[in-house]
Amino acid sequence: MKTVKEGEVRKQEILMVARELFVTKGYDQTSVNDILKIVDIAKGTFYYYFKSKEEVLAAIILDIVEEGAKRAEQILKDKSVPLISRIMMAIMAQSPEFEGSEAIRDEMHKVENAKLEQLYTKTMLKRMTPLLEGAVAEGLEADFFHLDYPRETVESMLLLGHMLFDCNIMDWEIEEYPIKIKGFLTNMERMLGTGEGELNDFLQMFA
Amino acid sequence: MKTVKEGEVRKQEILMVARELFVTKGYDQTSVNDILKIVDIAKGTFYYYFKSKEEVLAAIILDIVEEGAKRAEQILKDKSVPLISRIMMAIMAQSPEFEGSEAIRDEMHKVENAKLEQLYTKTMLKRMTPLLEGAVAEGLEADFFHLDYPRETVESMLLLGHMLFDCNIMDWEIEEYPIKIKGFLTNMERMLGTGEGELNDFLQMFA
DNA sequence: CCGTCTATCGACCATCGGTCGATAGATATA
DNA sequence: TATATCTATCGACCGATGGTCGATAGACGG
Numbered sequence: 456m457k458t459v460k461e462g463e464v465r466k467q468e469i470l471m472v473a474r475e476l477f478v479t480k481g482y483d484q485t486s487v488n489d490i491l492k493i494v495d496i497a498k499g500t501f502y503y504y505f506k507s508k509e510e511v512l513a514a515i516i517l518d519i520v521e522e523g524a525k526r527a528e529q530i531l532k533d534k535s536v537p538l539i540s541r542i543m544m545a546i547m548a549q550s551p552e553f554e555g556s557e558a559i560r561d562e563m564h565k566v567e568n569a570k571l572e573q574l575y576t577k578t579m580l581k582r583m584t585p586l587l588e589g590a591v592a593e594g595l596e597a598d599f600f601h602l603d604y605p606r607e608t609v610e611s612m613l614l615l616g617h618m619l620f621d622c623n624i625m626d627w628e629i630e631e632y633p634i635k636i637k638g639f640l641t642n643m644e645r646m647l648g649t650g651e652g653e654l655n656d657f658l659q660m661f662a
Numbered sequence: 663m664k665t666v667k668e669g670e671v672r673k674q675e676i677l678m679v680a681r682e683l684f685v686t687k688g689y690d691q692t693s694v695n696d697i698l699k700i701v702d703i704a705k706g707t708f709y710y711y712f713k714s715k716e717e718v719l720a721a722i723i724l725d726i727v728e729e730g731a732k733r734a735e736q737i738l739k740d741k742s743v744p745l746i747s748r749i750m751m752a753i754m755a756q757s758p759e760f761e762g763s764e765a766i767r768d769e770m771h772k773v774e775n776a777k778l779e780q781l782y783t784k785t786m787l788k789r790m791t792p793l794l795e796g797a798v799a800e801g802l803e804a805d806f807f808h809l810d811y812p813r814e815t816v817e818s819m820l821l822l823g824h825m826l827f828d829c830n831i832m833d834w835e836i837e838e839y840p841i842k843i844k845g846f847l848t849n850m851e852r853m854l855g856t857g858e859g860e861l862n863d864f865l866q867m868f869a
Numbered sequence: 870c871c872g873t874c875t876a877t878c879g880a881c882c883a884t885c886g887g888t889c890g891a892t893a894g895a896t897a898t899a
Numbered sequence: 900t901a902t903a904t905c906t907a908t909c910g911a912c913c914g915a916t917g918g919t920c921g922a923t924a925g926a927c928g929g
Contacts, residue, residue, distance in 0.1 A: 462906085462907075487886060499907090500909070502886090503907065507886080580832075603848060611849055614825050618825065619818070634811070635814055638813075638814025639818070641809075645853055645855070646849045648852070705880095705917090705918080705919090706878055707878075710877075713918095
């Protein structure tokens with residue numbers, strides 16, 4: 456009748472199931488009852504671990520952002536890759552679609568998931584800006600980059616990288632993506648004030 | 663007992679009240695009953711005109727976007743202003759805060775209003791991209807601008823103009839805004855490939 | 870005066886997020 | 900072993916919400 460588990464285990468179960476549901480059905484469209492049914496617990500148990508449905512959402516977002524940040528850190532510290540390529544890869548690694556990882560977030564960007572999306576953007580920017588700021592500073596010192604507003608530029612790059620490719624705001628055809636990516640990279644180069652074409656080899660990956 | 667009005671009038675009443683409420687309290691936090699109470703109609707009447715609460719939202723967004731587009735058209739056709747300034751003004755005119763207009767949308771960007779926000783962004787981009795594409799083409803012909811991806815650049819400029827200043831995603835202090843705007847304008851100049859500093863006089867407005 | 874059509878009404882519904890007191894079972898106490 | 904304590908679990912219950920529907924009031928043409 457009563458299945459008792461250690462607290463942390465239950466909590467993770469709930470988070471796992473909720474993430475899957477939020478991401479496939481949308482946050483609004485997922486009821487707490489949906490979660491309960493799959494985890495197979497009673498309502499009281501859910502609210503024993505989380506004080507609201509929204510708190511679960513926030514926890515999930517934090518996980519997702521942290522995973523992206525970890526990927527970025529990994530990428531940025533590999534000094535064998537040209538700096539500007541590392542920066543671009545770090546930005547794009549926030550959208551695991553491009554990484555070949557299971558496309559967990561494919562569904563995250565539907566209009567009905569706006570809450571998820573917006574909370575994600577805000578959290579991701581907070582976490583990622585310092586990382587990229589460091590990388591840009593490195594490029595400035597080495598005289599690779601020439602720009603006056605490093606932080607603002609980093610914010611813009613992150614925002615664009617996310618919105619342009621991570622979001623159903625742009626309903627592009629598949630065949631449009633190469634040119635969209637080219638355009639994006641070109642503009643990033645210009646913002647950073649590096650020589651045009653620096654990213655050409657990096658670009659091959661998407662041609 | 664029964665107050666009968668012509669269909670279109672009722673519809674506009676509902677839209678007006680709903681807009682005010684969505685924008686001040688948030689979409690999720692505004693119940694259909696809240697609207698009914700103010701318009702002073704029964705539930706059936708509301709659902710006689712709109713098939714869902716969300717349909718009302720979509721209609722309102724469309725209005726807001728159209729108003730912004732009208733302002734942009736007005737601005738863009740004033741040939742007495744330098745082209746690049748017109749473009750920037752058109753972008754910023756999408757955020758009426760900067761226009762001195764009553765800040766209807768100040769509240770639009772809270773996290774709880776994500777749905778409103780996202781739908782707006784998508785609709786606005788669809789409507790505004792062609793307008794700005796025309797302006798950029800004009801600058802290309804006149805050899806003012808130098809860029810290879812006009813459409814993609816326009817999309818990026820609109821997205822940034824909206825997200826950076828129109829959105830609570832960035833929780834900046836008031837005193838940070840001048841530098842944020844400077845950074846934004848600088849990057850826009852670079853994307854368009856115009857001479858650096860072209861926007862300096864335009865910039866005075868925000869210093 | 871009658872029939873028709875349209876706009877309006879409000880009772881009703883399923884579902885939702887969230888609360889709470891009861892309690893089963895594990896653990897500590899004696 | 901018996902008892903007290905604590906923690907994780909249960910599910911009935913709540914008010915509010917978005918949405919439905921059959922009834923009907925009133926305008927209008929004949």
